[in-house]
Amino acid sequence: MATTIIDGKEVASRVREGLKQEIAALTQAGHTPGLAVVLVGEDPASQVYVNSKVKACEELGIYSQKWALPAETSQEELVELIHRLNADPRIHGILVQSPPPPHIDEEAVILNIDPRKDVDGFHPVNVAKLVLEDATGFVPCTPLGCMELLKAYNIPTQGKHAVVIGRSMIVGKPMAHLLVSKQANATVTIAHSRTADLPALCRTADIIVAAVGRPEMVKADFVKPGAVVLDVGINRVEDATRPRGYRIVGDVDYAGVSEKCSAITPVPGGVGPMTIAMLMANTVKACRQLTQGA
Numbered sequence: 001m002a003t004t005i006i007d008g009k010e011v012a013s014r015v016r017e018g019l020k021q022e023i024a025a026l027t028q029a030g031h032t033p034g035l036a037v038v039l040v041g042e043d044p045a046s047q048v049y050v051n052s053k054v055k056a057c058e059e060l061g062i063y064s065q066k067w068a069l070p071a072e073t074s075q076e077e078l079v080e081l082i083h084r085l086n087a088d089p090r091i092h093g094i095l096v097q098s099p100p101p102p103h104i105d106e107e108a109v110i111l112n113i114d115p116r117k118d119v120d121g122f123h124p125v126n127v128a129k130l131v132l133e134d135a136t137g138f139v140p141c142t143p144l145g146c147m148e149l150l151k152a153y154n155i156p157t158q159g160k161h162a163v164v165i166g167r168s169m170i171v172g173k174p175m176a177h178l179l180v181s182k183q184a185n186a187t188v189t190i191a192h193s194r195t196a197d198l199p200a201l202c203r204t205a206d207i208i209v210a211a212v213g214r215p216e217m218v219k220a221d222f223v224k225p226g227a228v229v230l231d232v233g234i235n236r237v238e239d240a241t242r243p244r245g246y247r248i249v250g251d252v253d254y255a256g257v258s259e260k261c262s263a264i265t266p267v268p269g270g271v272g273p274m275t276i277a278m279l280m281a282n283t284v285k286a287c288r289q290l291t292q293g294a
């Protein structure tokens with residue numbers, strides 16, 4: 001059986017196209033959706049992500065503000081900015097790029113974001129809404145993007161065994177909740193660094209979601225023939241043959257695994273593009289909920 005290469009770029013572009021009409025309607029009604037992206041420090045990868053987010057806003061007609069703050073910014077200064085953005089009627093979504101510098105207490109910062117503007121879905125109110133399956137909440141963009149890919153490719157989840165590798169608050173845990181929800185009805189196992197015999201566990205999976213941040217960790221012998229593999233990893237590995245001196249690989253050994261599975265997301269071009277598309281979708285949803293009460 002041929003392996004389906006899940007084209008995240010194509011699905012993301014369809015999601016973005018679908019948003020344009022609602023953005024135009026909101027703008028007509030005097031409520032242009034607005035996103036504030038806050039970056040503290042000079043981490044090069046974070047700078048790339050933040051710039052892509054701002055560019056995506058421009059392409060869709062979403063108003064955006066980029067706040068690039070110096071690495072020495074204090075917790076108090078950052079929280080003060082968040083409070084100003086909470087009060088700014090032009091802004092419907094607020095995102096603080098993770099990870100911040102070590103002196104910043106990220107959880108404390110997130111607690112200061114108005115949950116109605118928390119388009120990352122990191123605030124405890126939104127974490128609770130995910131668990132409660134309350135559709136007014138915001139779900140983190142990467143797992144939301146993974147669910148959209150499964151839907152776009154008509155990949156069934158009901159009754160399937162999904163193994164999510166990784167227990168982060170950004171990907172692993174929300175992903176597990178989405179898969180086990182009444183929308184998806186999968187049976188879910190969350191695996192992590194202390195899981196015993198991960199390869200054997202993964203071989204029982206119909207769906208594997210790899211979100212560990214370890215380059216090419218998931219090998220062909222982790223995969224049951226015909227399983228679906230979503231690779232959330234974005235890892236830089238040294239490669240002297242590339243002009244930049246590195247290349248980007250996922251958490252999955254693509255060459256080996258793609259021979260065995262029925263569908264797989266490549267890196268790049270799989271889950272990555274979906275993250276930004278879902279951020280745009282969450283920003284439009286925040287605008288709609290804040291201005292239309294729906």
Ligand code: GUN
Pocket residue numbers: 095096097098099120141142170275
């Ligand atoms: N860093 C890596 N992924 C994300 C994300 O989805 N949101 C934020 N704020 N930071 C990130």
